[in-house]
Amino acid sequence: MTDKASTFKAKSTIKSQDLEHRQKINFNIGRYNAAIPQGIHQFSDVHLARERAKNVKWRAIETLDQQLEQFEMNLKKRGGKVLWAEDSQEALDLILEICKAKNCITIVKSKSMVTEEIHLNDFLKKNNIESVETDLGEYIQQLDGEAPYHIVTPAMHKSKEDVAKLFAEKLGTDPKLTPEELTLVARQKLRSKYVEAEIGITGANFIISDTGSIAITENEGNARLSCAWPETHIVVVGIEKVIPSITDLGLFWPLLATYGTGQKITVYNTVISGPKQEGETDGPSEMYVILLDNGRTNILANSKQRESLYCIRCGACLNACPVYKNIGGHTYGTTYSGPIGSVITPHLQGLNEYKHLSYASSLCGNCTEVCAVKINLHELLLENRHEAVEEGFLSFGERFAWKMWKRASLSRGMMNMANGTMKNWFVNKVFKVWTKHHSNLDFSKKTFNKMWKERRGGKGN
Ligand code: SF4
Structure with a gap:
C-alpha cells in the first residue's frame, strides 16, 4: 500500500466515526437537497x-x-x-x-x-x-x-458557531456574532484590499x-x-x-x-x-x-476517461456520495474530492499513488445519477481500477489472492470442498479484512451444488 493510501485509510477510519462532523455535513447537504428540486423545476x-x-x-x-x-x-x-x-x-x-x-x-x-x-x-x-x-x-x-x-x-x-469562534480567535471579534454580522466583518476587512491590490x-x-x-x-x-x-x-x-x-x-x-x-x-x-x-x-x-x-491531456488521450473532462464542477456528485458524506472532503488529501476527484486525480497526479481513491466508492451509481452533464462516474471509477490492474500496480499479495479466488471460483470441486462452517471460520477468523469493519459473514452450511441437487430431486450438478 502506498503512503497516500495508508493515510487515506487512517483518516477515513477516524472521520467516519466523527458524529459531529457527520451531523454538520448532513445538515448542510440536507439544505442543498431541499433546494435542488426548486432549481430543477x-x-x-x-x-x-x-x-x-x-x-x-x-x-x-x-x-x-x-x-x-x-x-x-x-x-x-x-x-x-x-x-x-x-x-x-x-x-x-x-x-x-x-x-x-x-x-x-x-x-x-x-x-x-x-x-x-x-x-x-x-x-x-x-x-x-x-x-x-x-x-x-x-x-x-x-x-x-x-x-x-x-x-x-x-x-x-463548519457550523456558524465554528465560524464565529474562528473570527473571534483570528480577528478578535465577539464569539457570539450572527452569520450576518460575521459577513459584515469579512466585508469590511476585504473592501480595502480590492483598492490596495x-x-x-x-x-x-x-x-x-x-x-x-x-x-x-x-x-x-x-x-x-x-x-x-x-x-x-x-x-x-x-x-x-x-x-x-x-x-x-x-x-x-x-x-x-x-x-x-x-x-x-x-x-x-x-x-x-x-x-x-x-x-x-x-x-x-x-x-x-x-x-x-x-495532466489534463493525459485524460484527453485516454478515450474512456476523456468524458471526465466534461465536468463543470457543480459539486452535485460530492453531495450525493455516501462515502464523501462520511469521510468528508479533507480526507481525500487531493484538490478535487468526491467521485469526480477520485476519477480524475489518478490521471492528474499518478495512477499508482492515487488508485486507492477508485475504491472509495460503494458503486451505488448515485454520482452518475445526479451529474449535471451525465458523466458515467461510477463506470469511470471501475475503469480506473481496471487500468491500475492492467498497469501492474497491484501488490503481490493481492494478485495472489485474486488468482486463488479465480481458481477456486471456476472449480466446482474446490467450491464444494469446504463446507459453510469452514468458510465462515476462514473468512471471519483467519482472513479478517472483512470483519474489521463489518459483522461476520455467514456462509450457507450447504454448498450451492448440494442445494441445487436437492432442489432437482437429487439430479444434476
Ligand atoms: S456532478 Fe458531474 S459536473 Fe458536477 S462536479 Fe460531479 S462530475 Fe462534475
Whole structure:
C-alpha cells in the first residue's frame, strides 16, 4: 500500500466515526437537497438539458485544440494575452513574472479550484506577496489555514458557531456574532484590499471560443470586484473548461446554478472579453489568461476517461456520495474530492499513488445519477481500477489472492470442498479484512451444488 493510501485509510477510519462532523455535513447537504428540486423545476425537461450539455461538452473536448486556438485568437483581438502552462510550475512562474513586472505586493483572489491545484497561495506567500481570498467560504478557510473542503462550498464542514469562534480567535471579534454580522466583518476587512491590490486573480467557469471570453459565476460579487478594481487581471483556468459558443451559456449557467446550489441562476454572472477598451472607464488595463494543462491531456488521450473532462464542477456528485458524506472532503488529501476527484486525480497526479481513491466508492451509481452533464462516474471509477490492474500496480499479495479466488471460483470441486462452517471460520477468523469493519459473514452450511441437487430431486450438478 502506498503512503497516500495508508493515510487515506487512517483518516477515513477516524472521520467516519466523527458524529459531529457527520451531523454538520448532513445538515448542510440536507439544505442543498431541499433546494435542488426548486432549481430543477425551471427546466421543462431536465434530462434533455443535461443530455444537450453533455453533447456540447463532447464537441468541445473532441475539438479542444481548435477551440482553444480560436479562443486565443479572439481574446487577443481585444487586447487580452493568452499564456499556456504545461504544469503547475510553469503556471506559477508565469504568475510570478507578471507580479514582478507590476511590483505587486497584494493580490485579491476569487475562488478557484485550479489555483488550489497549483498551490498558488503558498507559492505567493513564499515570494512575499499577500494573496487574499475574497470569497467568504475561502476567506474562512484561509483564516483557518485549511484547504477548501468542497469544490463549491469551501467551508461546508463548519457550523456558524465554528465560524464565529474562528473570527473571534483570528480577528478578535465577539464569539457570539450572527452569520450576518460575521459577513459584515469579512466585508469590511476585504473592501480595502480590492483598492490596495495591484493584481486580481480569478478562475473561470467557462472559456468561450467564439467570442474569446471567460465566464465567471458567483454569488457574492467578489470575483467581479477582484477583476475590475486592480490594474491587472490574471485568469488561471484548466483547458477543459471550454465551451464553443457564448450562446451555450444559456444552457450551462442555469444547469451549473441548479446542480451547484439549487438556485435557478447564480447571483452574479460575468462575461469578460479582454481588458478595459478604449473609451471605457472601468476594468483592468491588462488581462492575462493562463491556460493550464497539468495532466489534463493525459485524460484527453485516454478515450474512456476523456468524458471526465466534461465536468463543470457543480459539486452535485460530492453531495450525493455516501462515502464523501462520511469521510468528508479533507480526507481525500487531493484538490478535487468526491467521485469526480477520485476519477480524475489518478490521471492528474499518478495512477499508482492515487488508485486507492477508485475504491472509495460503494458503486451505488448515485454520482452518475445526479451529474449535471451525465458523466458515467461510477463506470469511470471501475475503469480506473481496471487500468491500475492492467498497469501492474497491484501488490503481490493481492494478485495472489485474486488468482486463488479465480481458481477456486471456476472449480466446482474446490467450491464444494469446504463446507459453510469452514468458510465462515476462514473468512471471519483467519482472513479478517472483512470483519474489521463489518459483522461476520455467514456462509450457507450447504454448498450451492448440494442445494441445487436437492432442489432437482437429487439430479444434476
Ligand atoms: S462530475 Fe458531474 S456532478 Fe460531479 S462536479 Fe462534475 S459536473 Fe458536477
